[in-house]
Amino acid sequence: MGLLDFLKKIEPDKKESPFLHTLFDGFFTFAFAPNTVTKGGVHIRDGMDLKRLMVHVVLALQLCLIFGAINIGHHHFASIGLYPGFVEGLHLKLAHGLIKLIPIIIVTHLVGLGIEFYYAAKKGHAIEEGFLVSGMLIPLIMPPDIPLWILALSVAFAVWIGKEAFGGTGMNILNIALLARVFVFFAYPTTISGDEVWVSNIVKDGTDHISAAYGWGHSFVDMIFGAFGWATFGEGGKAVIDGYTGATPLALASKGGWDAVTSVYTPSQMWWGGIPGSIGETCKPIIIVGALFLIGVGIASWRVMVGMLLGAALTAMLMNSMAAGTEHLFLQVPWYYQFYMGSFFFAMAFMATDPVTAASTQRGKWIYGFLIGAIGMIIRVMNPAYPEGWMLAILFMNVFAPLIDHYVLESNIKKRLNRA
Amino acid sequence: MELFNIFIKSAFIDNMVLAYFLGMCSYLAVSKTVNTAFGLGLAVIFVLGITMPINWVINEYLLGENGLFQTDLTFLRFILFIAVIASMVQLVEMIIEKVSPALYNSLGIFLPLITVNCAILGGSLFMVSREYNFGESVAFGLGGGFGWFLAIIAIAAIREKIKYSNVPPALRGLGMAFILTGLMGIAFMALMGIDPAVYTGTK
Numbered sequence A: 001m002g003l004l005d006f007l008k009k010i011e012p013d014k015k016e017s018p019f020l021h022t023l024f025d026g027f028f029t030f031a032f033a034p035n036t037v038t039k040g041g042v043h044i045r046d047g048m049d050l051k052r053l054m055v056h057v058v059l060a061l062q063l064c065l066i067f068g069a070i071n072i073g074h075h076h077f078a079s080i081g082l083y084p085g086f087v088e089g090l091h092l093k094l095a096h097g098l099i100k101l102i103p104i105i106i107v108t109h110l111v112g113l114g115i116e117f118y119y120a121a122k123k124g125h126a127i128e129e130g131f132l133v134s135g136m137l138i139p140l141i142m143p144p145d146i147p148l149w150i151l152a153l154s155v156a157f158a159v160w161i162g163k164e165a166f167g168g169t170g171m172n173i174l175n176i177a178l179l180a181r182v183f184v185f186f187a188y189p190t191t192i193s194g195d196e197v198w199v200s201n202i203v204k205d206g207t208d209h210i211s212a213a214y215g216w217g218h219s220f221v222d223m224i225f226g227a228f229g230w231a232t233f234g235e236g237g238k239a240v241i242d243g244y245t246g247a248t249p250l251a252l253a254s255k256g257g258w259d260a261v262t263s264v265y266t267p268s269q270m271w272w273g274g275i276p277g278s279i280g281e282t283c284k285p286i287i288i289v290g291a292l293f294l295i296g297v298g299i300a301s302w303r304v305m306v307g308m309l310l311g312a313a314l315t316a317m318l319m320n321s322m323a324a325g326t327e328h329l330f331l332q333v334p335w336y337y338q339f340y341m342g343s344f345f346f347a348m349a350f351m352a353t354d355p356v357t358a359a360s361t362q363r364g365k366w367i368y369g370f371l372i373g374a375i376g377m378i379i380r381v382m383n384p385a386y387p388e389g390w391m392l393a394i395l396f397m398n399v400f401a402p403l404i405d406h407y408v409l410e411s412n413i414k415k416r417l418n419r420a
Numbered sequence B: 001m002e003l004f005n006i007f008i009k010s011a012f013i014d015n016m017v018l019a020y021f022l023g024m025c026s027y028l029a030v031s032k033t034v035n036t037a038f039g040l041g042l043a044v045i046f047v048l049g050i051t052m053p054i055n056w057v058i059n060e061y062l063l064g065e066n067g068l069f070q071t072d073l074t075f076l077r078f079i080l081f082i083a084v085i086a087s088m089v090q091l092v093e094m095i096i097e098k099v100s101p102a103l104y105n106s107l108g109i110f111l112p113l114i115t116v117n118c119a120i121l122g123g124s125l126f127m128v129s130r131e132y133n134f135g136e137s138v139a140f141g142l143g144g145g146f147g148w149f150l151a152i153i154a155i156a157a158i159r160e161k162i163k164y165s166n167v168p169p170a171l172r173g174l175g176m177a178f179i180l181t182g183l184m185g186i187a188f189m190a191l192m193g194i195d196p197a198v199y200t201g202t203k
Helices: A002-010 A018-031 A050-079 A090-123 A131-140 A148-166 A176-187 A216-228 A249-262 A267-272 A284-296 A302-323 A335-340 A344-351 A362-382 A390-419 B002-013 B024-029 B034-063 B074-099 B101-110 B112-116 B118-129 B134-164 B174-188 B196-200
Strands: A202-205 A208-211
Touching (some): A018 A090, A050 A344, A131 A176, A148 A176, A148 B174, A176 B174, A267 A284, A267 A335, A284 A302, A302 A344, A302 A362, A335 A344, A362 A390, B002 B134, B024 B174, B034 B101, B034 B118, B034 B134, B074 B112, B074 B118, B112 B118
Antiparallel strands (some): A202 A208
16 A cells, blocks of 8 residues: 555645646546546446546557557558568557657647646546547547647647537537547648648658658667667658559549559458558458447447448448449449448547437437438548548537437427327 | 529538528527527528529519619619518518417517528528529528528537536637537538539539
8 A cells, every 4th residue: 555655645735736636636546546436427327437438448449559550650661662561660660650659649638638637627626537538539530740739739629619618528519539630621731631641751852752851769769679680760861652642542532433442452451451541540450349349348339330330331322323324433432342441430430439429319329320421421422622521420410419319309208298 | 403402502511500600690599499499490491482582583573674674673682682581571470479479489589580680681692693593592592491490400409408518607608609600610511512413413
């Protein structure tokens, strides 16, 4: 009990310094379960409190994070023509990915938790754990080279306007992580769309793209790798090999349909995730494992997931039958291949199922999921302005989720009254 | 198919409230509960759907150079459109008062204020500037009204939900409604840019 005694001794006084006490309390409960119970939480279902629930989601995301780090490195090296196989030069790829990813994670948490701590101290309640999940999700849906100040702005916007204005964790209407991404998407579109943003450390030099010089982080890991006698990064500044575009499968599909996609990527490559994209969205099997884990521990709703699958599949089939014999190549992409491209599974597993912003009635969840699937597919295929639809489709349905709940409840009341 | 496209476009893609920010006053004021919002939304659909074709006929056969008087009377457009809208709103008011007195009471002053709801006049003026024909103006009126209806019941459901939230005191009520409208505008940008005509083969 040495640690507990020590922590109790340094606990700041709640009256004298409320901010320090809130800060202390937030980290104290990581190490020890408090002997008080959650008051006024939003997820009162069983003995699982908010913090444990959030930690489960964060756990489910860890594999995506590691894979994302390797994938960043893989595309960096693929663009300059080194280590073409996915597992070749793995230590370099992982190191490069982590050097890109860790600052993103740190900035997200600093800004998000900073605002959260400030409001917790100001309103005089314990720190709400809501940001743990958003803080893990936001890095996974950003491109690897996002400027950190833009990231900080977007996180501040999402947490401030999207959450604290509504009264804090569990009361937001729109998904925080998606709100941060949509802010970047509309305010700084060049940093998050196009073919060049998905490959890290590439700059345009005159007429050609070259890889930028590596910074001190790379020199530092070079020193360690050199000592072991492994391959090192070197100086950087190599030319991007001919024909490498970094275009995502969806960007290709919107131009030339499925044929254009398969001329660059194979279906298995897309399924296993060796494609450019946002950091955590590409590897489908890992995301499905995460989704099954979330269903298993009872956090994510399988109704939303199945509804979304059905909605997307039916819409895509409808498009297939509509477009047969016309010149709309994107509409003709076979419906089952639509699931190989883009971030459908990530959105399904981690975004749409957010228990706060989703519809909360059972039948409402089916409707909510189904409509996300349908609208997301419509935006992806039919809207030339946006490359992918799930972010906006989920935000769109977040707006309508309370309405769906309202009418489901009303019809339930009516049914009961009729039965009575 | 053309008419269907205009309906979809005016309801979802060029939404009156969330894309043009028209008709905000009653949208913000009467969106506290879903039931009143539902009633007002239906009234707006009705008024838009009726005034649009009437105004189309007036604009085409009374005010145009080839109209009844053979002179260009388009400077009278605003005043005549408003007169048509006002009389239609009177009609709606009488119907609602007769059919559902409870709704009539809860809508209060905002029912006659549909007259000066900018979405209604805005719809008629859009119709003129976009040179719709008769059928298209009916579709545009119904679609625009439906979009307005969707927006107001959605925000009303959200506002019913956040009644139980711990919203900072300074933002309660109208402040929150403004923030919500902005966020809903972001969400509605999802559909902006889709051109249904490309896919239905009419273009």
